Amino acid sequence: MKFAVIVFPGSNCDLDMFHAIKDELGEDVSYVWHDETSLDRFDAILLPGGFSYGDYLRSGAIARFSPIMKAVEEAATAGKPVLGVCNGFQVLLEAGLLPGAMRKNAKLKFICKPVALKVKNSETMFSMAYEEGSVITIPVAHGDGNYYCDQETLASLEKNNQIVFTYESELNGSINDIAGITNEKGNVLGMMPHPERAVDSLLGSEDGLKLFKSIVKHWREQHATTS
Ligand SMILES: NC(=O)CC[C@H](N)C(=O)O
Numbered sequence: 001m002k003f004a005v006i007v008f009p010g011s012n013c014d015l016d017m018f019h020a021i022k023d024e025l026g027e028d029v030s031y032v033w034h035d036e037t038s039l040d041r042f043d044a045i046l047l048p049g050g051f052s053y054g055d056y057l058r059s060g061a062i063a064r065f066s067p068i069m070k071a072v073e074e075a076a077t078a079g080k081p082v083l084g085v086c087n088g089f090q091v092l093l094e095a096g097l098l099p100g101a102m103r104k105n106a107k108l109k110f111i112c113k114p115v116a117l118k119v120k121n122s123e124t125m126f127s128m129a130y131e132e133g134s135v136i137t138i139p140v141a142h143g144d145g146n147y148y149c150d151q152e153t154l155a156s157l158e159k160n161n162q163i164v165f166t167y168e169s170e171l172n173g174s175i176n177d178i179a180g181i182t183n184e185k186g187n188v189l190g191m192m193p194h195p196e197r198a199v200d201s202l203l204g205s206e207d208g209l210k211l212f213k214s215i216v217k218h219w220r221e222q223h224a225t226t227s
Pocket residue numbers: 013048049050051052055059085086087088141142143144145
């Protein structure tokens with residue numbers, strides 16, 4: 001399976017994402033600079049965390065106009081897995097590939113620590129290796145992680161089971177403690193916590209690895225050949 005890690009000016013979690021895929025997951029991965037225009041050769045697209053364009057205007061608001069974003073949209077439409085972590089989530093929101101918006105953390109402080117997350121939906125291509133309802137530990141590191149959407153959007157997120165992860169206790173002001181959501185089709189996931197920083201017990205947790213394993217498992221099932 002071939003993964004792309006999109007690199008924007010100001011991305012800083014691209015190396016961790018690359019390491020998680022190459023060294024911990026053992027899959028093929030390449031960096032793709034933001035001014036490229038095709039992702040045809042990749043099976044899954046990863047938008048890493050960081051401070052694209054210095055978080056000017058709003059986090060992700062400038063990166064969403066990068067040339068590569070048209071290819072990210074095409075990949076999403078084609079049903080490929082698209083994962084945005086932290087700043088990657090912010091870019092996906094700004095691009096309209098996920099509903100809602102990100103605001104500054106309720107207490108206006110940057111929060112950087114491991115947090116407990118509940119797996120609310122283990123039937124997505126990103127979460128199928130987890131037990132539904134299980135509590136996992138994944139670190140967060142953000143200033144703008146206060147997820148917001150209107151009541152109508154919240155109702156549809158709940159109805160369609162699009163909320164994949166929630167914070168176990170109040171963290172940053174996010175509505176209904178939402179930490180990660182998918183699009184309606186289920187192939188685009190945005191999450192504020194960093195699974196790529198939780199892929200080895202040496203890092204304090206390996207709970208993030210199952211997320212990447214889920215993507216591979218789902219892809220292999222879809223591409224199984226019968227001989
Ligand atoms: N780690 C990150 O991706 C940081 C995200 C973002 N720029 C923020 O501080 O909110």
